Amino acid sequence: MSRLGVWVVSLLNRLVPTQAMHRELAESKLSVEAYQAWEYREIRQIYPEFGSAWDLCGKRLLDVGCGLGGKSVFYAESGCRSVTAIDLRFKSVQATRDLARDRCLTTLEAFLCDAAHLALPDNYFDVIISVNVLEHVDDLLGTLRECKRVLRPGGLMLLHFPPFYSPWGAHLDGWVNFPWPHVFFSDATLIEVARQVEAQLRRNQSYIPSAQVDWERAIQLPELNRATVKQVLDLISELELEVLRADMLPPGRFYLARRGPLAHSLLGLLRRLAAWPPLREYLTTKMVFVLRKGQAK
Numbered sequence: 001m002s003r004l005g006v007w008v009v010s011l012l013n014r015l016v017p018t019q020a021m022h023r024e025l026a027e028s029k030l031s032v033e034a035y036q037a038w039e040y041r042e043i044r045q046i047y048p049e050f051g052s053a054w055d056l057c058g059k060r061l062l063d064v065g066c067g068l069g070g071k072s073v074f075y076a077e078s079g080c081r082s083v084t085a086i087d088l089r090f091k092s093v094q095a096t097r098d099l100a101r102d103r104c105l106t107t108l109e110a111f112l113c114d115a116a117h118l119a120l121p122d123n124y125f126d127v128i129i130s131v132n133v134l135e136h137v138d139d140l141l142g143t144l145r146e147c148k149r150v151l152r153p154g155g156l157m158l159l160h161f162p163p164f165y166s167p168w169g170a171h172l173d174g175w176v177n178f179p180w181p182h183v184f185f186s187d188a189t190l191i192e193v194a195r196q197v198e199a200q201l202r203r204n205q206s207y208i209p210s211a212q213v214d215w216e217r218a219i220q221l222p223e224l225n226r227a228t229v230k231q232v233l234d235l236i237s238e239l240e241l242e243v244l245r246a247d248m249l250p251p252g253r254f255y256l257a258r259r260g261p262l263a264h265s266l267l268g269l270l271r272r273l274a275a276w277p278p279l280r281e282y283l284t285t286k287m288v289f290v291l292r293k294g295q296a297k
Ligand SMILES: C[S@@+](CC[C@H](N)C(=O)[O-])C[C@H]1O[C@@H](n2cnc3c(N)ncnc32)[C@H](O)[C@@H]1O
Pocket: 039, 064, 065, 066, 067, 068, 070, 071, 086, 087, 088, 089, 092, 113, 114, 115, 116, 130, 131, 132, 133, 136, 137, 138
C-alpha cells in the first residue's frame, strides 16, 4: 500500500460527489424490502437491453444469482410458466421465498445452489437469465457450462453484467466515489481507503449493515473474478453458443439519453468507442449477451 496513493484517493473522494445512482443503491441497502424494490426497478429499466428476447410468457426460466428476489418477481410477473431462482447465499434464497409467498407467486421457487454445480436436469429451461452476477462467480467457465447444460436446445441465455475494468467494476461504490479507481491504484491502497471510509461512517453512525465488507481481513477487492471483456468473449466462443446479441454498453447511457441532442451525439460516440477493442475494456459499463444453444444433432 502506498501512503501517497491513499492520500490521493482520499482527496479525490472528497472532491468528487457521490453519484446519484450509488446514493440510491446505498439507501436501498437499509432494508431487505428496499433492496428488493431496487432490484425490481433495475430490471424494469434494463430488461429492454436484451432486445427482442423480452417475451417470457409461458417460459421455464432459471434466474442465476437471484439476490433478494426482486428481479425473480419481475420474471414471474412477466408470465413465465415457472421461475427457478438460485443463489449461493441462504439469506438471498430465504428473502426470495418470502417475497414469492407475500406476492402469492406460486410459479416462483428459490433454491440454495452454486451456479457452477447446478442440481438441475439437462436440457430443461427455455430461458436462463443472470444479471449482475457473472463478475462475482468463482468459476466463470464452470458456471457458463452448467447454464448451457440445463438450457434446452434452442433456448436462450440472457446475461447482463460489468467487466472488471469498467468504470465501477471495482464495486467500491459507497467507499470510493470516482470511476476506474482500480485502474490507477493497487488493491491494497483501495482497501486501506475503504477501511478509513468505513471507520468514519461508523463514527458518524451512517454505516449500512447490509453493505458490510470485512475490510480488515480483505487482501484483494472482494468477491470479484476480474473477468475482462476479452476473457468473456473467449469463453463464449469456447462454449459454442450462438451469439444473437453482444452489446458493450457505454457509461452514462441512461443519463445522456435523457438530455439534449449534444448529449445524444456524445452517447453515440461513446457507444462506438466502447465497441472498439483498444478502449472496450474501460468504456464498457455492462456487457449484454443473448446466446442461443444449438439444436441437438
Ligand atoms: C449483486 S447480486 C445480484 C442479484 C440479482 N441478480 C440482481 O441483479 O439484483 C449477486 C448475487 O450473486 C450471488 N452469487 C455469487 N456467486 C454465486 C454462485 N457461484 N452461484 C450462485 N449465486 C452466486 C450472490 O450471492 C448474490 O446474491
